[in-house]
Amino acid sequence: MRFLAIALLLGAFLGAKTPPALLDIAQKIQTTMATATATTSPEDDLSSDDAVINSLPTIQKLGLEFFNQVPPLQEFNPRDEQEAHFVGWLKNFEMLHLFALIAGYTADPDKKPPLSQVINDYLKVLDFIYGPLIEAHKQGLDLNAYIKALRTLPSDPKSWDDTVHYFTANRQVKPKPMLPVQAFFKDFKIVELAYRLIKGGDTQALLGELLSWGYANTYAINNLGFESNGGDAVDTKDYQKLYAPYYAQYGVRLAEFLYESYYYTFDDPLSRPQLNIPTLQKHPQLCFKPKYLRQKFKQACLDILQKGTYKTQTIEDYFKIIGYLQTIPLVNVDNSPCLAHNAQGKLQKFKSKNPFCVALQNGL
Structure with missing residues (x-):
């Protein structure tokens, strides 16, 4: 409530x-x-x-x-x-x-x-x-x-x-x-x-x-x-x-x-190139703004986050590779807080009913 x-x-x-x-x-x-x-x-x-x-x-x-x-x-x-x-x-x-x-x-x-x-x-x-x-x-x-x-x-x-x-x-x-x-x-x-x-x-x-x-x-x-x-x-x-x-x-x-949001413009049947699931696996941060994706890619994002099918071993490895949590001290999913580093340097998970945030948190 x-x-x-x-x-x-x-x-x-x-x-x-x-x-x-x-x-x-x-x-x-x-x-x-x-x-x-x-x-x-x-x-x-x-x-x-x-x-x-x-x-x-x-x-x-x-x-x-x-x-x-x-x-x-x-x-x-x-x-x-x-x-x-x-x-x-x-x-x-x-x-x-x-x-x-x-x-x-x-x-x-x-x-x-x-x-x-x-x-x-x-x-x-x-x-x-x-x-x-x-x-x-x-x-x-x-x-x-x-x-x-x-x-x-x-x-x-x-x-x-x-x-x-x-x-x-x-x-x-x-x-x-x-x-x-x-x-x-x-x-x-x-x-x-x-x-x-x-x-x-x-x-x-x-x-x-x-x-x-x-x-x-x-x-x-x-x-x-x-x-x-x-x-x-x-x-x-x-x-x-x-x-x-x-x-x-x-x-x-x-x-x-x-950051890399030009990929959303590829989610168009008439676009060349077109967005595809391997791109989402390689750039999973695109799944943090699922409202900009069509339903089939929203579902793909849930599968990627839930099953951990990234191109790197874990989402944490991905974050380290691109320095995401160093550049983005508060990670949001569809403009709602999801993850942050606390004062001890550990990941803090925020309460969320957003399925994409929950999937991201469960994958950590």
């Missing part, structure tokens, strides 16, 4: 409508930004504009109010001071993304997509990036050990430039809704937005959101002590240095989603 309740909560949270309380706060932030920038032009330096600077305490207060009401983050309850520090800084980090998105919407004369979609898409990003971690933490994950693992991982989003470009260039323009790979390309748009949030720079996501960093950078310069890189610009590397664990968290989730 507990997992059903969580699923229903997330289903409602990620539904078509943005939670009214969060949309109301976002609208207040947008109104504040619009008022402060009413007499500015896109080329102006916001960091020296008195109206913008005077608005920063207001948008900071509203930003904290926003994140304190995001449902998954409300369940991220720290157990000690170090965990509380991580959760608090997470909200400060994500506030920059929220401001960049709302400022982009404010600067867009067409106001498309509408603010409700901008916020809803961003909430989906938050759920994708942090949802499995929060659930694992609720089930006993040692967050401090996890943070320690994050600090050893790369945090530069540029490492995913080529992969994101590949899926952007090769996404199916004419949808084939009968194929599960369409679910992959739908989710890819959320992942692409997440990628653009940490890549930095004024840009536009596939979903349509504009990102404008002038306001967020001005907030960082005036309220967080960042140095100006010329006007209202902040060097992305400065953000990466201060918020390294959070960039690494984004990187981990990008890795889980994108």
